[in-house]
Amino acid sequence: MKKYFKIFLMIMLVTVFLVGSAFAGIVQTDEAQKWASENGKARQRFNFIVFGDNRPTSPTRTLPDVLNIILKEISFIRPDFAVNTGDLIWGYFGTPKQAREEFSAFTKRYDKYAENVDMLFVAGNHDCPTEEIAAVYRELFGKKLYYDFTFGNSHFVIIDTNFPRSWLEKGQKYGFYNVNDGEHKLAMVDWTKKVLGKDVGHTFVFGHVPVFSALTPNFGEHPKSFTTKENRDELLKLLLDKKISAYFAGHEHIFYAQSEGNTKFFTIGGGGAPLYGPTTGGYSINTGEGPDYKEVKSDPEVEYGGRAKGYHYDLHFPAGALSIFSYMLVTVDKDKVSYDLLVPHSFEVKYLKGNDGISPEASAVIDNRAPYKRTLRGVTFLMPYSGKGYEVSGSYVGSRDWKVKPAKVAPEVLEVKKVKDSLAKVRVKITIPGSNSIDVLLKVK
Numbered sequence: 001m002k003k004y005f006k007i008f009l010m011i012m013l014v015t016v017f018l019v020g021s022a023f024a025g026i027v028q029t030d031e032a033q034k035w036a037s038e039n040g041k042a043r044q045r046f047n048f049i050v051f052g053d054n055r056p057t058s059p060t061r062t063l064p065d066v067l068n069i070i071l072k073e074i075s076f077i078r079p080d081f082a083v084n085t086g087d088l089i090w091g092y093f094g095t096p097k098q099a100r101e102e103f104s105a106f107t108k109r110y111d112k113y114a115e116n117v118d119m120l121f122v123a124g125n126h127d128c129p130t131e132e133i134a135a136v137y138r139e140l141f142g143k144k145l146y147y148d149f150t151f152g153n154s155h156f157v158i159i160d161t162n163f164p165r166s167w168l169e170k171g172q173k174y175g176f177y178n179v180n181d182g183e184h185k186l187a188m189v190d191w192t193k194k195v196l197g198k199d200v201g202h203t204f205v206f207g208h209v210p211v212f213s214a215l216t217p218n219f220g221e222h223p224k225s226f227t228t229k230e231n232r233d234e235l236l237k238l239l240l241d242k243k244i245s246a247y248f249a250g251h252e253h254i255f256y257a258q259s260e261g262n263t264k265f266f267t268i269g270g271g272g273a274p275l276y277g278p279t280t281g282g283y284s285i286n287t288g289e290g291p292d293y294k295e296v297k298s299d300p301e302v303e304y305g306g307r308a309k310g311y312h313y314d315l316h317f318p319a320g321a322l323s324i325f326s327y328m329l330v331t332v333d334k335d336k337v338s339y340d341l342l343v344p345h346s347f348e349v350k351y352l353k354g355n356d357g358i359s360p361e362a363s364a365v366i367d368n369r370a371p372y373k374r375t376l377r378g379v380t381f382l383m384p385y386s387g388k389g390y391e392v393s394g395s396y397v398g399s400r401d402w403k404v405k406p407a408k409v410a411p412e413v414l415e416v417k418k419v420k421d422s423l424a425k426v427r428v429k430i431t432i433p434g435s436n437s438i439d440v441l442l443k444v445k
Contacts, residue, residue: 026107027081027120029142029158030183035118036149036156039080043152044201044334049074049117051327052085052208052250053269054106055126059090059098063105064272066325069344071113076349077329078378078427081151082117085250086124086162086208087273091133099133103140116378124208124250125162125174134164145181146188153201154245154332159192161209161226161249173227174209174251176235189234196242202337203244204330210249210267211236214256214321215276224252239263245337246330252276255322255341264339270326346370347432349379357382357423360444368432375431377414381442385424388445390416392428394438407431407438 027035040046051074054067074082089102110119121141128134128145138145145160163179178189186194196203211232213225219232226232239247240261250269253276258265269276322341329340347368354362362381368374383390394407409431417425432438 025115025118026110026141027118029121029144029147031142032120032147032149036151039118040151043080045332046080046152047329047331049077049079049082049327049329050085050206050248050266050268051082051271052122052124053087053253053273054084054271055087055090055273057274059092059094061090063109066344067109067272068113070271070325070327071109073342073344073347074117074327075114076347076376076378077374078376079117079329082114082119083156083158083206083248084119084121084271085206085248085268086122087126087250088121088124089126091126092129094133096132096136099136100140103136107140116380120156120158122158122206122208122250123160123162128160128162128164131164131166143181144183146184146191148195150198150200152332153334155195155198155200155203157192157195157203157205159188159205159207161207171227174223175226175228175231176207177231193238196238196244201335202332203242205239205244205247207247207249209251210256210265211239211247212256212258212265212267213252214254214267215252225249236260246339248328253323255324255326257320257339266328266339268326268328270322270324272325275323275325340372343370347374347376349376351381354383354442355381357384360384362442364440365437366430366432366440367437368434371434373431373433375429377429378427379430379440380425380427383424383426383442384444385418385420385422386444389413390426390442391445392440392442394430394440396433396436396438408433411438411440413442 051070054063056063088106089099091099091102123137123145127137145163146158148155148157159176160181161174161176163177167179168177176189178187180187184191209225213223216222216224219229240263244263246264246266248266248268250267250271252267253269253273254267255270256267325344327342329342331338331340347366347370350365352363352365353359362383364379366376366379390413392411392413394411395404396407397403398405412429413426414429415427419425426442428440428442430438430440
């Protein structure tokens with residue numbers, strides 16, 4: 001009997017370990033403020049990633065491979081945290097068991113490629129189409145469907161624009177509704193009005209549905225985002241009155257930006273779900289400074305994904321919208337904020353030698369194919385543990401004379417994490433100029 005009890009105990013311990021590791025770094029909505037207080041206290045400089053719409057093309061299909069690339073790149077960038085704007089799964093017309101399997105597929109990818117990055121979540125329409133599937137989502141990511149936290153000098157407010165249909169009144173679909181998720185004293189509209197306007201440097205608001213739809217800006221019979229203009233305008237007026245810095249959304253599988261007053265509105269829906277239109281837009285979007293978002297011009301209407309016009313929506317695809325896979329890096333530097341649109345595969349980390357926990361030397365080359373510099377804080381080497389520390393150097397090859405030269409910004413060892421008595425993970429900070437490569441050499445002292 002004791003033998004069987006020991007076997008049962010071992011199975012339970014392994015199960016607990018596996019479940020814990022599968023959700024490493026995922027910040028539960030109920031714990032967001034506690035997490036932010038511990039990690040963001042008094043921070044005036046930090047950065048975060050925004051991405052979303054990672055779902056497969058249809059039920060039973062696998063998550064897209066581009067999600068792996070985005071997660072890897074997020075891990076190499078090593079932001080202070082990331083916010084996913086929703087739609088991790090197909091969800092619709094599935095069972096809670098199927099939804100759990102789909103969510104598990106995402107968390108396994110996350111655990112494999114980016115577990116070292118803390119991540120917070122916004123509920124999307126595919127994530128919570130029914131009360132039963134929403135219950136699975138809340139079990140995995142937190143009970144609260146709308147929540148807020150203060151990280152350093154900034155306030156983050158997450159709203160739910162996609163409550164389960166059974167919670168809504170007739171005629172409501174996507175929007176800003178005064179529904180209570182059962183975890184708050186106030187329903188969402190009243191709660192949002194109360195929490196907005198804290199005395200902080202910046203306020204960022206997140207919802208799955210964009211305030212400014214690039215695809216159906218005039219609403220109509222089948223609006224892509226908010227169900228009615230009146231409901232959208234209620235939220236828009238609140239955001240502008242409170243002078244928030246930016247509103248981030250997904251839902252439309254494109255990148256799109258628009259500005260009203262001093263507030264920027266971003267749609268960042270290129271996380272792997274099927275794209276919605278042609279690739280258009282200006283070069284300056286990728287500089288981190290952005291184009292003049294106040295000027296919005298429109299291209300002639302185009303067909304929706306090659307389908308017959310009117311299949312779902314009479315789509316209007318505006319100039320400046322980018323139908324590309326992408327994600328955004330937001331950098332807060334005291335009173336300044338920059339928004340940097342990133343495209344998967346624009347940089348690459350290749351380990352050349354070592355990185356095996358045995359060799360006293362390890363090297364890697366980092367290629368940056370974008371025209372602007374990139375700083376990575378998460379390039380990590382597996383090295384023999386050394387109490388004396390490590391030294392790191394960087395070099396590049398001159399494009400004219402082909403000579404090897406020291407990197408203009410020297411790499412820096414940021415963290416040494418001992419994983420066993422003889423092994424360590426050494427994390428290095430590397431800055432790569434635009435359209436260039438840096439060779440990195442790490443040695444045991």
